[in-house]
Amino acid sequence: MEDKAKARMKEAAGAFTGDEEKKAEGQAQQRKGAAGEEAAQKAKTRQAEKEAREAERERDRQRRKDQGGLLGNVGDTLSGRQTHQPCSFLGRSPNLRRGSGTCMP
Numbered sequence: 001m002e003d004k005a006k007a008r009m010k011e012a013a014g015a016f017t018g019d020e021e022k023k024a025e026g027q028a029q030q031r032k033g034a035a036g037e038e039a040a041q042k043a044k045t046r047q048a049e050k051e052a053r054e055a056e057r058e059r060d061r062q063r064r065k066d067q068g069g070l071l072g073n074v075g076d077t078l079s080g081r082q083t084h085q086p087c088s089f090l091g092r093s094p095n096l097r098r099g100s101g102t103c104m105p
Contacts, residue, residue: 004033 011026013019 004030004037007033 007026007029009026010029011023014021014023014026
């Protein structure tokens with residue numbers, strides 16, 4: 001910001017004294033300063049977008065965790081925990097095979 005102010009003063013001094021070279025130099029410095037500010041703003045925007053994506057991923061992870069993981073309440077068969085959702089959850093009729101305890105497809 002300070003550099004842009006100096007560049008404006010240089011341009012004004014060049015215009016006041018009739019020094020076209022100094023005026024052009026001031027204008028070039030202003031363009032350079034504006035480009036730098038634009039690059040800094042783009043970097044801030046990219047960082048904010050990255051942080052927003054990370055926050056969204058974390059919310060999704062937490063939501064899945066709260067819902068019992070990717071498979072809902074379906075447990076793991078090796079530990080003996082619950083392994084099946086109710087048939088209505090799976091979109092199947094509640095007709096059970098004899099002795100199997102699983103829904104019929």
